[in-house]
Amino acid sequence: MSNAQQSFSAGQTQGQTQAQAENFVQSTKESASAAADKANAAANSTGQTAEQNKDEAAGFLQQTGEQVKNMAQGAVDSVKQTLGMEK
Template sequence: MSSAQQSFSAGQTQGQTQGKAENMIQSTKETASAAADKAQSAANTTGQTAEQNKEEAAGFLQQTGEQVKSMAQGAVDSVKHTLGMDKK
């Protein structure tokens, strides 16, 4: 093989290798971008779920507080009645 032929073959191999490397880099970038998109989507879903759970917990606590207040008022009324202090 002549020196020119060897140089041509080496250049051709280098070009093919460079093309493959660029394809791999592009593929890696696309994969990383897709992974970042999925992570962002998961974070948004998690945030929405947390907000919904927070709202449900607040509603539950308010309802429980109202029930405790009602029970306490009932106990006060019962004690007043027992002691003859009710004005009914």
């Protein structure tokens, strides 16, 4: 094989290797970007779920507080009635 053919073959191999490396780098960047997008979406979803759970817990506690207050008021009224202190 002549020097020209060897140089051509070496250049061709180098070009193919470089193209494959660039494709690999681009593919890796795209995969990393997709993974970051998925992680971001998961974080947002988790935050929204946590906020919703917090709101539901607050509503439950408020409702329970109202029930306890009403039960206490009923007990007070019952004692007043028993003792003849009602209006």
